[in-house]
Amino acid sequence: MSFKLPELDYAYNALEPHIDARTMEIHHTKHHQAYVNKLNDAISGTSLEGKSLEDIMSNISSASAGVRNNGGGHFNHSLFWKVLSPNGGGEPEGELKDAINSAFGSFENFKDQFSNAAATRFGSGWAWLVKTNSGLVITSTPNQDNPLMDVAEVQGTPILGLDVWEHAYYLHYQNRRPDYINAFFNVINWKEVASRL
Numbered sequence: 286m287s288f289k290l291p292e293l294d295y296a297y298n299a300l301e302p303h304i305d306a307r308t309m310e311i312h313h314t315k316h317h318q319a320y321v322n323k324l325n326d327a328i329s330g331t332s333l334e335g336k337s338l339e340d341i342m343s344n345i346s347s348a349s350a351g352v353r354n355n356g357g358g359h360f361n362h363s364l365f366w367k368v369l370s371p372n373g374g375g376e377p378e379g380e381l382k383d384a385i386n387s388a389f390g391s392f393e394n395f396k397d398q399f400s401n402a403a404a405t406r407f408g409s410g411w412a413w414l415v416k417t418n419s420g421l422v423i424t425s426t427p428n429q430d431n432p433l434m435d436v437a438e439v440q441g442t443p444i445l446g447l448d449v450w451e452h453a454y455y456l457h458y459q460n461r462r463p464d465y466i467n468a469f470f471n472v473i474n475w476k477e478v479a480s481r482l
């Protein structure tokens with residue numbers, strides 16, 4: 286029983302021009318693969334072996350730094366690939382649209398606040414849209430932390446995540462993180478996000 290790198294539902298070049306093929310390939314085959322390998326090494330022979338990723342996240346405060354960094358890395362990237370689509374973009378519909386309007390007033394307000402969370406996360410980390418007991422909330426986390434972790438400032442179920450580590454955009458966007466954030470909105474798979482609500 287060990288964790289495995291998930292396959293993508295689309296080709297590496299499918300998200301161009303918003304996210305380039307080389308970045309996608311390195312991100313998936315090198316970065317994500319490394320998190321999977323190091324997570325498997327970190328839990329091998331421990332009481333965490335055989336547990337689900339969600340179970341591991343919920344008690345991450347008692348785990349090693351290796352499990353926290355690489356378990357978070359595996360969870361976060363697995364979600365990230367799913368909420369991207371070459372047929373993405375636009376705005377959510379139905380229940381998700383209502384939940385976003387209820388929490389943020391409008392889609393434009395949501396986009397501004399999410400983009401701001403992503404742009405102002407200092408150093409490496411993630412921006413999140415999180416389902417909590419009190420509705421949808423925007424937050425960000427450092428490194429490979431996420432809102433499923435019992436150490437997170439805002440805890441809940443992440444339904445949308447954006448990787449703002451430099452490895453996610455530097456080849457194409459260099460220091461222009463805001464341009465990458467803007468491009469991300471053209472490839473968000475809102476149907477997938479809605480299915481996680």
Ligand code: MN
Binds near residue numbers: 312316362448452
């Ligand atoms: Mn990444």
